[in-house]
Amino acid sequence: xxxxxxxxxxxxxxxxxxxxxxxxxxxxxxxxxxxxxxxxxxxxxxxxxxxxxxxxxxxxxxxxxxxxxxxxxxxxxxxxxxxxxxxxxxxxxxxxxxxxxxxxxxxxxxxxxxxxxxxxxxxxxxxxxxxxxxxxxxxxxxxxxxxxxxxxxxxxxxxxxxxxxxxxxxxxxxxxxxxxxxxxxxxxxxxxxxxxxxxxxxxxxxxxxxxxxxxxxxxxxxxxxxxxxxxxxxxxxxxxxxxxxxxxxxxxxxxxxxxxxxxxxxxxxxxxxxxxxxxxxxxxxxxxxxxxxxxxxxxxxxxxxxxxxxxxxxxxxxxxxxxxxxxxxxxxxx
Numbered sequence: 001x002x003x004x005x006x007x008x009x010x011x012x013x014x015x016x017x018x019x020x021x022x023x024x025x026x027x028x029x030x031x032x033x034x035x036x037x038x039x040x041x042x043x044x045x046x047x048x049x050x051x052x053x054x055x056x057x058x059x060x061x062x063x064x065x066x067x068x069x070x071x072x073x074x075x076x077x078x079x080x081x082x083x084x085x086x087x088x089x090x091x092x093x094x095x096x097x098x099x100x101x102x103x104x105x106x107x108x109x110x111x112x113x114x115x116x117x118x119x120x121x122x123x124x125x126x127x128x129x130x131x132x133x134x135x136x137x138x139x140x141x142x143x144x145x146x147x148x149x150x151x152x153x154x155x156x157x158x159x160x161x162x163x164x165x166x167x168x169x170x171x172x173x174x175x176x177x178x179x180x181x182x183x184x185x186x187x188x189x190x191x192x193x194x195x196x197x198x199x200x201x202x203x204x205x206x207x208x209x210x211x212x213x214x215x216x217x218x219x220x221x222x223x224x225x226x227x228x229x230x231x232x233x234x235x236x237x238x239x240x241x242x243x244x245x246x247x248x249x250x251x252x253x254x255x256x257x258x259x260x261x262x263x264x265x266x267x268x269x270x271x272x273x274x275x276x277x278x279x280x281x282x283x284x285x286x287x288x289x290x291x292x293x294x295x296x297x298x299x300x301x302x303x304x305x306x307x308x309x310x311x312x313x314x315x316x317x318x319x320x321x322x323x324x325x326x327x328x329x330x331x332x333x334x
Contacts, residue, residue, distance in 0.1 A: 008144055014130045018114055019149040025091035028058040031103040032095050036062045038167020043095040043138040045075045046160035065245040069205035074156050096138045098297055100125045116141050121297025136181040139164025143184050155192025162193035170253055175301055209246035213238055225326045227260040233267035252278040263322055267315050274308035275315055293321050
């Protein structure tokens with residue numbers, strides 16, 4: 001039995017309900033968002049190993065692309081990038097998704113929907129919703145579910161949850177890192193997660209193509225508001241040459257690390273026409289308010305959006321929203 005004094009009592013009812021669903025269900029579909037990050041991948045894998053240990057049938061899905069270094073993790077070969085509409089699931093679990101269309105557009109897999117997420121912009125689209133904006137990562141929420149169910153945390157589950165925590169905290173550096181984060185991480189190490197090995201796989205396995213793309217983006221930085229806002233972009237010509245699967249991880253966070261910068265934005269031109277953008281901020285500046293104006297959302301210090309249309313026009317519109325937001329807010333103390 002796992003004992004954890006920081007169990008989120010406010011969510012105990014929904015956590016127990018999800019536990020009951022996991023016990024009674026037989027065939028599971030577990031979906032993560034498009035362009036998965038470490039929290040998404042770790043959460044998918046944690047559920048895979050948990051359900052496997054419970055004797056359940058489970059298939060994992062994300063539309064991808066999946067960065068190559070995530071494929072180093074045990075179980076990653078089980079993550080599919082093609083959606084099988086004929087899969088007869090009786091339970092569909094969505095992890096790290098603010099809305100269902102972040103996983104699948106149009107097609108709806110069968111079964112009861114369970115939504116486990118920590119984005120405050122989540123629209124609670126499922127039959128059962130466990131949305132905790134205070135949670136460090138979805139991996140932390142999965143840990144609480146396992147705690148309530150009194151299921152065994154195997155080394156594979158522990159490694160998957162640790163990956164989730166490590167990734168969504170930027171190596172335990174972001175403002176979402178708190179005492180619960182370290183408490184859960186310590187439990188995962190106790191149950192077999194190898195911190196050094198996981199950190200090496202996440203942070204020290206960049207492809208040469210990824211480094212080249214990063215260099216191009218860093219060589220063309222744009223500053224606004226006396227250096228309080230910085231943005232860069234990765235265009236389709238670059239992705240066609242080097243591959244979208246080689247997108248630089250955490251680059252928008254690195255841009256935020258420039259001295260004097262309070263908000264950073266990284267734009268990506270999308271193949272179907274339009275843009276997706278990642279936004280980061282310092283302190284009390286809430287970039288989810290900016291992303292929301294473009295139909296996106298996320299966390300206060302880390303948000304994003306995805307919009308189809310004319311790339312340059314959409315990019316300039318988002319920059320203008322960010323400039324307007326900064327002008328309305330006083331400079332944050334660092």
